[in-house]
Amino acid sequence: MSGTRRSRVGDPAPWFEAHVFVCCNRRPDGHKRGSCAAKGSEALRDYMKARAKEIGLKGIRVNMAGCLDRCEFGPTLVVYPEGVWYKIETKDDVDEVLAVHLAGGGRVARLMLTEAHVPPPKEAPPG
Amino acid sequence: MSGTRRSRVGDPAPWFEAHVFVCCNRRPDGHKRGSCAAKGSEALRDYMKARAKEIGLKGIRVNMAGCLDRCEFGPTLVVYPEGVWYKIETKDDVDEVLAVHLAGGGRVARLMLTEAHVPPPKEAPPG
Numbered sequence: 001m002s003g004t005r006r007s008r009v010g011d012p013a014p015w016f017e018a019h020v021f022v023c024c025n026r027r028p029d030g031h032k033r034g035s036c037a038a039k040g041s042e043a044l045r046d047y048m049k050a051r052a053k054e055i056g057l058k059g060i061r062v063n064m065a066g067c068l069d070r071c072e073f074g075p076t077l078v079v080y081p082e083g084v085w086y087k088i089e090t091k092d093d094v095d096e097v098l099a100v101h102l103a104g105g106g107r108v109a110r111l112m113l114t115e116a117h118v119p120p121p122k123e124a125p126p127g
Numbered sequence: 128m129s130g131t132r133r134s135r136v137g138d139p140a141p142w143f144e145a146h147v148f149v150c151c152n153r154r155p156d157g158h159k160r161g162s163c164a165a166k167g168s169e170a171l172r173d174y175m176k177a178r179a180k181e182i183g184l185k186g187i188r189v190n191m192a193g194c195l196d197r198c199e200f201g202p203t204l205v206v207y208p209e210g211v212w213y214k215i216e217t218k219d220d221v222d223e224v225l226a227v228h229l230a231g232g233g234r235v236a237r238l239m240l241t242e243a244h245v246p247p248p249k250e251a252p253p254g
Contacts, residue, residue: 006144006145006208006209006232007208007209007210008209008234010234011209011210011211011234012211012212012239012240012241012242013242014210015197015205015210015212015240016210017133018133019205019207019210021148021190021192061195061196063148063192063193063194063195064192064193065148065190065191065192065193066190066191066192067190068188068190069188070142078142078146080146080207080208080210081133081134081207081208081209081210082133082134082135082138082208083134083138083141083142083143083146083207083208084138084139085139085142105133107135107137107138112139113139113142114139115139115140
């Protein structure tokens, strides 16, 4: 479902041109799904926020978020309204998303999550 | 700028049909901007997540988020990809957003933030 289909005539103009959410959920060490914070997402989020300001990006907000539930493919972020997801593991990855996607309107294909990035099914509760 | 303008041919299909972010930022008591958590947003987020599951909404995720920077009008949430913002103060407000917007595809006009909901300008740093 696209933003087009969900948007309605009369909706206010977008408040942010692009709104980035970086998963900062932390699970206990050894959890089988892992977690983005355990893979360094908090520092990457701080770096992304600072760099966005340094390079003068306007209309962009970089927020931390709770568990985005694609833990196996993290550290993850999602850019709205376009709903494009990335795996960001290094500061270089963050710089590339900032430059190519957020500043340039392009896509960083090597880092994008696709429909194939599906977490394993949840186990049924015991009993 | 709409989702249409930002979306590109070849982008993966949306991972969530609707992705809700509830501001759970907490500032110290007495901060002049206030904060959403100080106005009860954490409990409202927990309620929203639980109710979305109870009423069987599919394809919807309700996440906590860091400061969405519209503190004066909070507790705030934003629904993407459509980028519609609400002020939710009570469980009844949450129920209405769930029923009318997320389940029904409509809008809860009385709770929506508009372009007129602009925070006061930031003060220049001292010195």
